Amino acid sequence: MYATENTPWDAIVIGSGMGGMAAAAALSHVGHKVLLLEQHHTLGGLTHSFSRNGFTWDVxxxxxxxxxxxxxxxxLLDWLCDTPMDFVPMGSIYDILHIGSAEPLSLSRPYESQEMDLKDRYPDETEAIEAWTKAMRSGHDAMYKIFPTRAMPEVAGDMLDWWNRSSISKWCARTTQQVIDEITDNPELAAVLSAQWGDHGGRPSKASFAMHALIAGAYLPSGAWYPVGGASAYAEHILPTITKRGGEARAGVRVDELLFDGDKVVGVRTENGTEFRAKVVISDIGARETVDSLLPENLGYEDWIAEIRTLPCSIAHFNLFLGFEGDIEAAGATRANHWFYPTGATDVVWTDAPDGSPPHMAVSFGSLKNTAHDPGPRRKHMGQAIFWADWSTVEEWSDMPGSTRGEDYKTFKQRAEDTLMGHFENCFPELAKLVVYHELATPLSTVNYTGHRKGAFYGLDVTPERVMCHALRAQTPVSGLYLAGQDVASPGIPGALWGGLLAAASVDRRVFRHFQR
Incomplete structure (x- = not known):
């Protein structure tokens, strides 16, 4: 027996990450009554924050x-927000690379400054560095030729792809490593050029170069920024746009399946059996998760479903949340992020957890970037150390609920935490002395909180096949069903924002008017 809520919704959005919030808010702005549903007890998806022992981290x-x-x-974000968010610049230097035994290399903006950073370090590679800058600009532009097709009807999108086929083939169809190999044979410079791949989760040998150029190059024109008040500010500012226009945002509601009237999606059924009806449904839970968990068997559309299922997941990760007390800047913390590759190799992930040394670490100190953070008399600060890893490190426990994983998993997790803390201490010996709290999240945490298969932090991997995949258009072949979020556009918060806007524009073309803001 199922209970049906009688409220007639114009749209239901599944998942309250950046893509879901953007889609819901955009449709609310043009007159739609939207119901936003989130399985987690906190709204915001990967923009949510959590607290432990007086510390708060942005996930x-x-x-x-x-x-x-x-x-x-x-x-566009200002338009989506009920009240504008504030952002603070991180400064001209936003990333610091630690490649093997080489001196740390600070990356600054804009393009011209970063090109000079590289030429100062590698004076014999001037021609290669100039070629890299040109390639980055061209790859970035190629991705923006693909994005509009994600909100177009199939025929129009195919025509635009054909028109731009030369640029797309040159930059989207090749990997980051292929482009680097054409530019330089200097192994240290090659490592530097690929080091920021963790910003999109695509290893250099697998990622579309255009996607790397889009994400890594996005910080160069106007710099890197951080939201005042932290990541949770997104939900605080966007959700009222929905609720003040007759919509609702509900946490702790897991959608189990879509409802159909014939071959048209007309609503959703939740885990507890409640049914909600709407004219359209937008899924922000990931393209693969949508076809695997929401669609009934024997629906049809086998080619579309099969194309999505051929696309691999992005990388998994371990996240070490760190709480400090003391003067962390004097001990080595910076507003800029740090990327460590101790062996000098960058196309690497952690495969021998829990005891093997991780080949990569990315470190960020969110509280130094957030001008609203009050460290108080005990000078409390927060940081994160992220380690990209293979799903196989935790796969044996993936089918077990958290409460039933047993002592083997507890031992594994503790040993992994000890290993990663040791690695952090090796890189930041003075900072490690100020750590008063630490907690490890494994790839299983990503599965639990996001539902992404294999702990894929960024959804689908950014391979050339994914970048050029026609199955990832926002309007699916299933009538009434749309996709939103980073799988539609690109990984990360800005990409998910665009993915949500493209979904909303596919539902209601009036949203397109605001793309020129």
């Missing part, structure tokens, strides 16, 4: 691009 926000006043993404 999925470490820095942001295109948030300067006047940037198009910033203008």
């Amino acid at each position: 999925g926000v470490h820095y942001l691009s295109e948030m300067a006043p006047g940037d198009r993404a910033r203008a």
Whole structure:
């Protein structure tokens, strides 16, 4: 027996991550009554924050691009928000690379400054560095030729792809490593050029170069930014846009399946059996998760479903949440992020957990970037150390609920935490002395909180096949069903924002008018 809520919704959005919030708020702005449903007990998806022992961490926000006043993404975000969010710049230097035994290399903006950073370090590679800058600009532009097709009817999108086929083939169809190999044979410079791949989760040998150029290059024009008040500010500012226009945002509601009238999606059924009806349903839970968990068997559309299922997941990760007390800047913490590759190799992930040394670590100190953070008399600060890893490290426990994983998993997790804390201490010996709290999240945590298969932090991997995949258009072949979020556009918060806007524009073309803001 199922209970049906009688409220007639114009749209239901599944998942309250950045893509879901953006889609819901955009449709609310043009007159739609939207119901936003989130399985987790906190709204916001990977923009949510959590607290332990007086410390608060932002789960999925470490820095942001295109948030300067006047940037198009910033203008669109301002439109989505009930009250504008504030962002603070991180400064001219936003990433510091530690490649093997080489001296740390600070990356600054804009393009011209970063090109000079590289030429100062590698004076014999001037021609290669100039070629890299040119390639980055071209790859970035190629991705923006693909994005509009994600909100177009199939025929129009195919025509635009054909028109741009030369640029797409040159930059989207090749991997980051292929482009680097054409530019330089200097192994240290090659490592530097690929080091920021963790910003999109695509290993250099697998990722579309255009996606790397889009994400890594996005910080160069107007810098890196951080939300004042932390990541939770997104939900605080966007959700009222929905609720003040007759919509609702509900946490702790897991959607189990879609409802159909013939071959058209007309609503959703939740885990507890409640049914909600709507004219359209937008899924922000991931393309693969949508086809695997929400669609009934024998629905049809086998080609579309099969194309999505051929696309691999992005990388998994371990996240070490760190709580400090003391003067962390004097001990080595910075507003800029740090990328460590101790062996000098960058196309690497942690495969021999829990005891093997991780080949990579990315470190971010969110409280130094958030000007609203009050460290108090005990000078409390927060940081995160992220370690990209293979799903196989935790796969044996993946089918077990958290409460039933047993002593083997507890031992594994503790040993992994000890190993990773030791690695952090090796890289930041003085900072490690100020750590008063630490907690490890494994790839299983990502599965639990996001539902992403294999702990894929960024959804689908950013392979050339994914970048050029026609099955990832926002309007699916299933009538009444749309996709939103980073799988539609690109990984990360800005990409998910665009993915949500493209979904909303596919539902109601009036949203397109605001893309020129």
